Amino acid sequence: MSKPAAQFEPLAVAVLTVSDTRTPETDTSGDLLVQRLQEAGHTLVARQIVKDDVYQLRKVVSDWIADEQIQIVLTTGGTGFSGRDSTPEALSVLFDKHIEGFGELFRQVSLEEIGSSTIQSRCLAGLANRTVIFCLPGSNNACATGWDRIISEQLDARHRPCNFVAQVRR
Numbered sequence: 001m002s003k004p005a006a007q008f009e010p011l012a013v014a015v016l017t018v019s020d021t022r023t024p025e026t027d028t029s030g031d032l033l034v035q036r037l038q039e040a041g042h043t044l045v046a047r048q049i050v051k052d053d054v055y056q057l058r059k060v061v062s063d064w065i066a067d068e069q070i071q072i073v074l075t076t077g078g079t080g081f082s083g084r085d086s087t088p089e090a091l092s093v094l095f096d097k098h099i100e101g102f103g104e105l106f107r108q109v110s111l112e113e114i115g116s117s118t119i120q121s122r123c124l125a126g127l128a129n130r131t132v133i134f135c136l137p138g139s140n141n142a143c144a145t146g147w148d149r150i151i152s153e154q155l156d157a158r159h160r161p162c163n164f165v166a167q168v169r170r
Contacts, residue, residue, distance in 0.1 A: 019045035077138030095126030
């Protein structure tokens with residue numbers, strides 16, 4: 001007897017923009033992620049812009065992973081090599097499990113778009129308290145690549161052979 005087809009399950013998503021300069025009016029990468037997740041059928045439950053500061057980043061994301069309502073956190077920004085880029089250092093310590101394949105696959109698909117410059121992306125992902133966290137670069141193109149080529153499928157219960165929907169808290 002075959003298993004019944006999985007149904008789409010809308011997830012509760014928080015979006016964090018990491019930037020010293022962006023404002024709600026200029027946060028185009030955050031806007032792109034919100035548009036994509038809502039078009040996919042998910043629900044935006046929180047959105048914030050935080051300065052590129054290790055401790056401010058940890059506080060916001062720690063609060064979100066402790067929030068029973070939030071299942072997914074998407075961050076944009078702070079994953080490069082400039083002096084203030086600190087998203088990987090701030091958030092990787094919060095992960096219960098690292099999703100190494102996300103950064104590897106992101107850089108692989110980015111190679112087609114930006115060539116060897118993809119090595120300067122330190123994007124990463126992990127699970128913390130049954131919350132999936134994806135950390136993307138701050139450019140609109142990088143956010144579109146991450147969402148369109150990887151994240152959207154992994155947040156869809158119908159995607160086979162596996163996805164992260166079963167891993168998030170209910």
